[in-house]
Amino acid sequence: MLTFNSRTALVTGAGRGIGKAIAETLARHGVTVICVSKSADSCGAAAAAITETGGKAKAMAVDVADGAAIAKAAEALLGEFPTIDILVNNAGITRDGLLFRMSDADWNDVISTNLTSCFHWTKALARPMTRARWGRIVNITSVSGIMGNAGQANYSAAKAGMIGLTKTLAREFASRSVTVNAVAPGFIKTDMTTDFVNNPEIAGKILEAVPLKRFGEAADVANLCAYLCSEEAGYVTGQVFAVDGGMAM
Numbered sequence: 079m080l081t082f083n084s085r086t087a088l089v090t091g092a093g094r095g096i097g098k099a100i101a102e103t104l105a106r107h108g109v110t111v112i113c114v115s116k117s118a119d120s121c122g123a124a125a126a127a128i129t130e131t132g133g134k135a136k137a138m139a140v141d142v143a144d145g146a147a148i149a150k151a152a153e154a155l156l157g158e159f160p161t162i163d164i165l166v167n168n169a170g171i172t173r174d175g176l177l178f179r180m181s182d183a184d185w186n187d188v189i190s191t192n193l194t195s196c197f198h199w200t201k202a203l204a205r206p207m208t209r210a211r212w213g214r215i216v217n218i219t220s221v222s223g224i225m226g227n228a229g230q231a232n233y234s235a236a237k238a239g240m241i242g243l244t245k246t247l248a249r250e251f252a253s254r255s256v257t258v259n260a261v262a263p264g265f266i267k268t269d270m271t272t273d274f275v276n277n278p279e280i281a282g283k284i285l286e287a288v289p290l291k292r293f294g295e296a297a298d299v300a301n302l303c304a305y306l307c308s309e310e311a312g313y314v315t316g317q318v319f320a321v322d323g324g325m326a327m
Contacts, residue, residue, distance in 0.1 A: 079107075080107055080304060080305060080308035080309070080310055081308055081309040081310060082104075082107050082108055082109050082307070082308060082309065083309065084108065084110075085109050085110070085163040085164055085307075086109065086110045086111075086112070086159050086161070086162055086163050086164070087101075087104050087109045087110070087111050087112065087162070087163065087164035087165070087166065087307065088111075088112040088114060088155070088162045088164070088165050088166070088199070088203065089101045089104070089111060089112070089113060089114065089166040089168060090114045090115070090140075090142055090166065090167055090168050090169035090195065090199065091114070091115055091142075091168040091169030091170060091218075092111070092113035092114055092115055092121055092124050092168070093113065093115035093117055093119075093120025093121045093123070093124050094115075094120055094124075094268070094269050095266075095268035095269055095270060095296055096168060096218060096263060096266060096268060096296045096299050096300065097115070097166075097168040097169065097218075098113075098124050098296070099296035099297055099299065099300035100166055100168060100218075100299070100300045100303050100304070101113050101124055101128065101135070102124075102127070102128060102133075102300070103297070103300040103301065103303070103304045104164070104303075104304055104307065105128040105131075105133030105134065105135055106133065107304060107308075109134075109164065109307075110134040110135070110136070110159075111125075111128060111133070111134070111135045111136075112135070112136045112137075112138055112155065112162070113125045113128070113135055113136070113137050113138070114138050114139075114140050114142070114151075114169070115139065115140075115169070116139065116140070116141050116142070116169075117139065118137070118139035121137040121138060121139055122137040122139075124137065125137035138151055138155075142169045142191055142195035142198075142199070143187065143190040143191045143194070143195060145194070145198045148195065148198040148199055148202055149198070149202055152199070152202030152203055153202075155203075156203075156206060160206070160210075161206040161207060161209075161210050161213075162203045162206070162207075163207065163210075163212065163213060163214065164213070164214045164215075164216075164307045165199060165200065165203050165204070165213075165214070165215045165216070166215075166216045166217075166218065166303060166307070167195065167196040167199055167200070167215070167216070167217045167218060167240070168218040169191060169192070169195055170191060170192045170218070170220075170233075170236075171187065171188060171191045171192065172188065172230070172233050172270065173185075173187055173188050173232060173233075174229045174230055174233065175229060176228070176229055177231050180231060180232060184232060185231075185232045188232035188233055188236050189232060189235065189236050189239075191236075192233065192236035192237065192240070193235075193236040193237075193239045193240055193243070196217055196240055196243055197243065200215060200243075200247065204247075204251065204256065207251075207254070207256045208251060208254035208256055209254075211254050211255045211256075212255055212256070213251070213254075213255070213256035213257070214256070214257055214306065214307040214308075214311070215244075215247065215251075215256065215257070215258040215259070216258075216259055216260070216261060216303050216306050216307060217240045217241075217243065217244050217258070217259070217260045217261075218240075218260070218261050218263065218299070218303070219237040219238075219240040219241055219244075219260045219261065219262045219318065220233070220234075220237040220262055220263060220264075221262050221263070221264045221320055221322045221325055221326045222234040222237050223236070223237025223238040223239075223240060223241055223262065224238075224241070224262055224318070224320065224326050225325075225326055237262075240260060241260055241262075241318055244258050244259060244260040244316065244318065245316050248315040248316030249316065251315075252315060252316075255312070257306070257311065257312065257314060257315035258315055258316065259306045259311075259314060259315060259316070259317050259318070259319065260317070260318045260319070261299060261302055261303055261306070261318075261319050261321060262318055262319065262320045262321065262322065262326070263294065263298075263299050263320075263321050263322065264288065264294060264320065264321065264322025264323055264325045264326070265284055265288065265293050265294065265322070265323075265325075266293065266294040266295065266296055266298070266299060266321075267293045267294065267295060267296070268296055271293070275293055281293075287325055288322070288323040288324065288325050289323060289324035289325070289327075290323035290324055291323075292323065293323075294321060294322070294323060298321050299321050302319055302321055306319075
């Protein structure tokens with residue numbers, strides 16, 4: 079069992095997929111989880127599912143692409159909780175397309191949601207962590223940010239930016255015992271990947287590049303994230319962990 083000592087976590091993009099799995103996994107370890115998503119319905123359902131099984135959770139609808147909305151939400155939370163001990167920046171969108179066909183809006187929306195949101199949430203919530211001399215920040219990046227991926231200039235740039243942000247913040251916060259790490263999922267079975275996971279031809283081509291020859295599960299990412307958020311991971315910081323079946327090695 080991992081040790082958490084009655085911590086409070088905020089997970090963005092917790093309404094579905096990997097974020098929901100992370101929220102549920104942390105809750106099973108006794109962490110109070112604030113489930114954030116743009117949709118009140120999705121984060122509300124995620125929080126309700128946790129409380130129905132005996133966990134502690136709160137839903138908060140926030141557009142993570144809106145820095146002012148994040149600041150307002152963080153102020154409210156820090157009025158309710160002494161600190162948010164754990165921050166998992168997971169929210170993300172895709173707006174795929176080749177560079178010459180990519181609009182400014184598609185570029186800006188992905189950068190704002192996937193990367194700039196990490197800046198805003200961390201800036202808003204990390205100071206109390208540093209004062210308490212304990213904190214865990216995990217940024218959910220992607221193997222696309224390590225390897226690149228045709229048709230995803232915006233997404234790959236945002237995810238690569240998260241890796242750079244992770245390494246810099248790990249250095250900035252280390253003296254205060256706040257760790258910052260990144261998890262880079264590969265092809266994980268979620269709502270976002272249903273179209274190609276369920277297409278035998280596309281799936282077959284993808285799995286040719288995956289040494290383990292299978293798609294990952296959201297739990298594969300959530301379990302690693304839980305470890306990085308625990309007491310046991312106190313000497314791990316500034317690292318990027320690929321959960322990709324060996325694809326990026």
